[in-house]
Amino acid sequence: MKKVTVYIITALTITMFILLMNAGNYLKSPRGQDDNFPLHIKLLTENIKNEQWQKAGENLEKLALAWKKIVPRIQYSVEKDEINAINVNLARLKSYITTRDKSNALAELNEAFEHWNDLNR
């Protein structure tokens, strides 16, 4: 194999690795409406602020579904702890919405959004 080919393959391999390790920000951005995590957070915040608990429950399910779709895409580029933290936030949020605990539900949502922003940072 020619030396140039070896250099090209090496450079391509390194570039591919760097892109894969840093693709989190790009991969977490929505591909459609159903995996738009920030949008669902925003809607859910509005629901909780207005104490629309029925709608909040529905939007929480959509948020969890969106998160479930995003995780396989971003798992190679982000921290496992951040993923786990958002999982915990969603689980707690479910309980707060069920018990109609407005302040804790809002705090949990804010924390989940913070973790979302910290992904791939």
Added chain:
Amino acid sequence: MNEAAVVLVRSIIGFFTLLIFARLLGKQQISQLTFFEYVLGITIGSIAASLSVDLTSRAWPHWVGLFTWTAIVFTLQWISVRSPCAAKYLVGEPTIIIMNGQIMENNMRKIRYTTSDLLEQLRDKGVFDLNQVAYAVLETDGQLSVLLKPEFQPVTPQDLNITPQNVGPGVELVSNGIVIEENLKKINQDRLWLESQLKEHGIENFSEVFLATYIPETGEFYIDKYNERDSV
């Protein structure tokens, strides 16, 4: 999150990155490494291991660490090759331990080298009597180089006024019963010649041969047959 899949992908990244970086750093063997280079190797390996299995942090910072350590080692190697003065500080200097048969105690103290270290390394070189040693130098990689006094040095063909025959490395002609045509061409011979040569050694078929090598300068063969029983 599929942890196994993430570890798999990160391991592939770590493995090939380490392979590329190790090739970049050169071909020194473990025995030729100084203590510092040895520690550097362990550190780089440890970072690669973290990149592979430490899922509590992203792969990227580990990769940057791996790159940085490799880049620093590469830079120091580059400087050492170009500047002997810098190499003296970066790699260190050999230390004379025995000079004209006398042990240099002060030098030993400076580098915290004990007499048992000295005797052990001399024994390793096949020297059991300190009276035989003219010079002993502790190299930067920790190896002891020993120069014996002239009366204890082994006799060479030159001392005996003998001109030894020049012998090159043996050429592999048959391996695992298969003739290596490429090597036959190198010595300007063909299968027929090899067949006749093997017949002289009582071999009828190539498949009987496990290994056959040939030294062109002397015309000597080394032949190992399959049917010879390996005894323990």
